[in-house]
Amino acid sequence: MTRSSAVPAVPASTGRGVRVARAVLVVLGVALIGLGGWVLTETVSPTRYGGLLIWLIGAVIAHDAIIAPVVAGVALLVGRTGRRIPAAVLAIVQVGIVLGVVLSLVVVPEIISKARGPKNDTVLPFDYGARLGVAWLVVVVLTALAVVGWTVLARRRDARRAA
Amino acid sequence: MRQLLLTLRTAASSPTRNARSATVLGRLLGAAFLICLLTGLYSHFLQEPASWMRFPTSPVWLYQVTQGIHITAGIAAIPLLLGKLHAVFPQLFQHPPVRHPVQVLERASIALFIASSVLQLVTGLLNTYQWYPWPFPFKQVHFALSFVIIGSLAVHIAVKLPLITRYWRARDSYDADGRFVEPSGELDPARAEHEAVRELARLRRDDAATATSRPGAAAPAAPQPRGLVGRVTRWIDDAREPERDPARSRVSRRGFFGAVGASTVGVVALTAGQSFTPFEPLNAFGPRQRGLGPNDLPVNRTASAAKVLETAMDPDWTLTIAHGERTMAFTAADLEAMAQGDERLPIACVEGWSQTAHWRGPRLVELMALVGAPSDRSLRVTSLEEKGGYRVMLMGPEYATDPATLVALEVNGGRLDLEHGYPARMIAPGRPGVLQTKWLSLIEVI
16 A cells, blocks of 8 residues: 555645634644543542443444444344345334334443442332333334334335326 | 444435535534533532522512423433534544644544543433432532533534535535535545545555456456455445435435434424423423422432431421511411511422412511511521531521511422421512522521
């Protein structure tokens, strides 16, 4: 690969307004990052920095190395095996799965926290596991109804076109 | 390595992963983070004000709403951040990874943003569940990271500004067939480089094929990348095939935004009932339920956690009010015999849940008048609690002189439950719940 000077390092500015806004944002951004760092050193004991760093790096690894590749892999697999399935059906199913997974991401820690024992009865008062199960059921039923509804409408449309 | 990065980038690309999707989700996510920052700062300064700061006591629901929005916007940011990261995932596999010193800063700012925002959302959510599995203090780190997030976001926006303005509007982003209009090489150098390398590889393959199929030589099949990488590449190209149809890729994009939209609406609708009345019937997953608890009101710090089980139930309990040398002690009977004020005020927790309740008790202004307290002074309020971050609370004059501020003895028509601060608690308009001191012991003019 030849290193061409024509290729900029980052998206090139397109006008004076963009250049000025960029400069302001960079200065503001660096200042805010500095402020955050200063607040951290002022309020958090240095003995905790190691643990914080591990959690920060862990957050990136959890996303970039686990969640994102799994999602990309599943999407690829579905894209390939589902080539004969109408795109709209795939899209509807995808909406259902993503909704269920995101709800689970939010609720599963709640289930764990409840199992560990809340500080009093008014904290985490529900049976979150059962409720998540019901939510998945509702999502599956709604997704199935949407798929059936779309299929019926598509057939009618095709029949009209054929007529 | 290059081949691997190329393969990964191609594998990760899809119709939904383009600069327009990133712009649309980026705008929403940026708004959510900005709302969280502003409402968070308001909550922070309510709890740790500079000496000159004064806050509005009206409308009484102000803090209830700002903090409810803080938590709700934070929850909404979870699917938005996942969607946004999904839209830009192929950028992870740039080749070469770094071409220029400026790019080191760009990628560092993105790494900082992802790390701090993912951690912020995870710890913020778990805080509302009162679960702290990490080895650092939540409040301080949450506060410090909020600046790091907005700062790294500002740097990121600065870097991408030409792309953001290019794809700000939908009609500039897609052609008449609904095909995404790729950015020029200047606007997206990483993508341009990726395309160029792919093109080069294809030409080389074609060259090799021409060379080996010269007349006279045995005519082998056109060589393809061999081995595992080749098979994976072909498999991926196959999987990508349907997306070249613009109608299909349009549906795929709609599915993507439908998924992000549905999950954002879903998590918000099913949790916001802990903070907002219209969502109350839908509160399936909120960590709190309005109306549940002693006096039909949720509890945060219990009497046993505060170690006040004996002192609060002591029949000789008195509330002492001090203004310099002038000191008065009130028994529970004294307070009950005074003129009682009635107020509908919300109790609003930093963790986002809130509930408006009907409070009854002597008005603080009338109590303070008995010791001749001037109206421009702050108060120091001490609880019976033996220890704890909120044992001593400072109250600015705006709350101390507001007629709605009560030394509450009753809530929702019953005597204050021990868990809610029996024998007497403070309730002032527009303050976080942790500052509505329970189990009152001493009020001093300072």
